[in-house]
Every structure is written in structure tokens, then in C-alpha cells.
Amino acid sequence: MAALTDSVTTLAELKTRVLAFVRERDWEQFHAPKNLSMALAAEAGELMEHFLWATPEQSRAIAADATKRGKIAEELADVVIYALEFANITGLDVSAAIEAKMTANAKKYPVEKSRGRSDKYTEL
């Protein structure tokens, strides 16, 4: 089996793989939106744990550290797996949702007003 890479893999392919894994184990019964949102948040917490006491600058070095990078990739994978499975069971299209959200964000954060600033749109 050829390895998957972001340049050639569609969201639908990943979603299909995740769903097949789940169905093979008869786990759909556990995958209510409530439960998947919890699992997603818990995995996001595990991703954060790599960076708790580091400064933002130090966190760049941590993510580049060969001894930690593999574990960080695993946590990121867990987050996206649960996000895709959430989309599977709710019938949401992730790409369409992202496109719509980015269009909305572009209005909230016009380039001229938000360039180089981290303020929330309500404070721009």
C-alpha cells in the first residue's frame, strides 16, 4: 500500500479509512457527537502537554526535536482522527465548513486592520 501524504490525499479518503476502522470494531454505537467532542478535547489536551512550561519560542524547538516529534505527530493525528469521525457521524463536510469559516473570518479580520495584530476582531 502506498503511503498517504497530504499532497494527494483527500479529506474523503481519510474519512473513509477512519470509518472503516470504526465499523470493523462495531464502535459506531459509542460515537455520539458528545463523546467524540470529549475525545477530541482530551487529545487536544495531550497535544498541549508537550508545551506547558515552554515559551512560544521554545515550543518551536520542541516540535522540531527528533526525540519528541513522533509523539507530537501522534497527538495531532488523534485530534484529526476524532475531528474526521465527528464529521462522519454528523454528515458534515469538513472542507466546505472550513471554506465557509475562512470566508467569515476574512470579513471579521480584514487584512489592513489585522495585519501583524493578534487582537480579537471585537477589539480591532
Add this chain to the structure above:
Amino acid sequence: MAALTDSVTTLAELKTRVLAFVRERDWEQFHAPKNLSMALAAEAGELMEHFLWATPEQSRAIAADATKRGKIAEELADVVIYALEFANITGLDVSAAIEAKMTANAKKYPVEKSRGRSDKYTEL
């Protein structure tokens, strides 16, 4: 511009769009792995908020509710946007990470032992 959908959109296309949005606003300076992991976890928390007091079964109805579905899609989009941007700034390949994680999960959760069970692999 044609609308994006999961069936034809690659991870790389979404990553590129997110990065372009960020660069146009000169926001890469704020996107240390530490900060993005926090933003991702905070958005995961917002997704959860839709389901706090519902039973798992009720949460399926909430996610199908026309008046709530749009907001839920937005929170999911936010989660995936931050996950993709985390991949952008750390140079991780999401698809490869997911494939590797699912291969590892398949060993931890063999079909015969885990079918219909929600136990952690350490308790199977």
C-alpha cells in the same frame, strides 16, 4: 470559485489556504506550536459546549438540528483549521501521521478483542 468538498479536496489544498490566510495577515509570528495547541484545545472546548448536558443519544439530535448545525460546523472548522496550521508550522504531514497512528491503533485494538467494546487497550 468552485466550492470545496471533501471528495475532491486534498489536505495540502486546505493547508495552503490556511497558510495563505495567515501570511496575508502576518500572523505567523503568533503561531508557535504552544499557541496553536492552546487555540485548538479552546476550540475543542467550544465544540463540546453544545453537548454538555445532553445524553449521547440527545447529542445526535442536537447535531442534526437545523438551527444548531451551522454553529457546530463552525466549531469543527475552527478545530481543523488550527490542526492544519499546526501541521503547517511544524512541517508535519497529517495524512502520513494518521496512517501511522491507525496502523498502531490496529495493533492495540485487534478486531476480535475490541469488537463492540469501548475499553482502553490496556484493559482489553
Add this chain to the structure above:
Amino acid sequence: MAALTDSVTTLAELKTRVLAFVRERDWEQFHAPKNLSMALAAEAGELMEHFLWATPEQSRAIAADATKRGKIAEELADVVIYALEFANITGLDVSAAIEAKMTANAKKYPVEKSRGRSDKYTEL
């Protein structure tokens, strides 16, 4: 040393103990509000992990299970420790903040309108 219990222990006593532990290790330098809020959220994620796939009813049994109760108590302790240390370094009074928040909540959720309902106040 007599064991601490909730009936006789003030918030200030717990805060003082946490701060002493931190200062003895010269850890105040790491305890910026940002970092403590991350640690708190990560520990909250660990507490959730005990209940991911359970129904709410099953979660009551899990919390009562003698083999799991000790670990759950540890996660809860971690959460409160970080909350108290957050209060230490920001100079916030937890009891006063809770009293103020409950007074505000009592207005948002009048007894007659909210009895037996889990709806958000904006939907009552």
C-alpha cells in the same frame, strides 16, 4: 500532621501549601497565567478521559468504582491545585470570585424558569 479535610480547611490554607511547594522548587518563573491555564485545561482533559465512552449514568458508577476512584481523585486534585496556583499568582480571591459568579448566575437562571431544565440562560 493532621489530615486535611474540606470541613475544616480554608481556601487560603490550600493556596499557601501550593505556593510553598512551588517556591521551594523555584517554579514561580514558569507559572505565568498562560501556562497555568494550559496546565489546568490539560488536567481537566485527563479527568474527562475516565468518562469518554460511558453514558452519564455509567459515569456515576465509574466514579464510585473503588479501582478507579483514586485516580479520579488525583485528576480532580490536579485541576484544583492549578486553579489555586492561578489564584496565587494573579492575586485573585477564589471564594469572592465564586460568590460573585453565583450571584450573577442566580440572576441568569431564576429558580422558576430554570428548574429541571438544562437550557442555557439565553434560551430560557
Add this chain to the structure above:
Amino acid sequence: MAALTDSVTTLAELKTRVLAFVRERDWEQFHAPKNLSMALAAEAGELMEHFLWATPEQSRAIAADATKRGKIAEELADVVIYALEFANITGLDVSAAIEAKMTANAKKYPVEKSRGRSDKYTEL
């Protein structure tokens, strides 16, 4: 009613107030450990949101900012309220749990080895 402050308020007093608020509204039915752990994590996410793009140093200034301090105190109060209610419904003693956890932490993080270091105990 005299205002509560940390120096004179016991954990039990706060727990009793939270429980009275909940019972008056007949909300115990919603307060399964699963649901409370989600609510706690969601509130921890809201606390984090104040500090997402700030450096740790900047986060100290944010927490001291008169215009933001009140909102931050509210989020902290929400976190502790849910933690106390979790203790209420599971019958856990927060002070005892903290004392036990700090004793365990003192062994994992001996003063000589951990002074001035943010490393996890497994890496000391």
C-alpha cells in the same frame, strides 16, 4: 450577608453553597461525573482564551489589567464551581485529595532535583 474570602472560607462552605444552588434548580439529574468533567474542561478552555496569543510574560500583564481581570476571575470561578460540584456528586474530599497528591508530587519532584527546572519527573 458577609462577603466570602479565602482566608475564612472552607471548602465545605463553598461546596454547600454550590450544591444548594444546584438543588434549588433540580439540576442534580444533569450532574453526572461525565457531564461535569466536560463542563469543567470547557470552562478551562474559556480561561485559556484570554492568553492564546500572548507570551507568558504578556499574560501576567493581561491578568493584572483592570479591564480584563473581572472576566478572568469569572472563568476561574466557573472552573472551581464545577470542580466543587464534581466533588459533591462523587463524594470526594478535595482537601484530602490535594494533600495526597502533593505528598505524591513531593516524591516525584524532590527539591534538589527539580529546583528551577520545568522537566517532567520522568526526565529529571
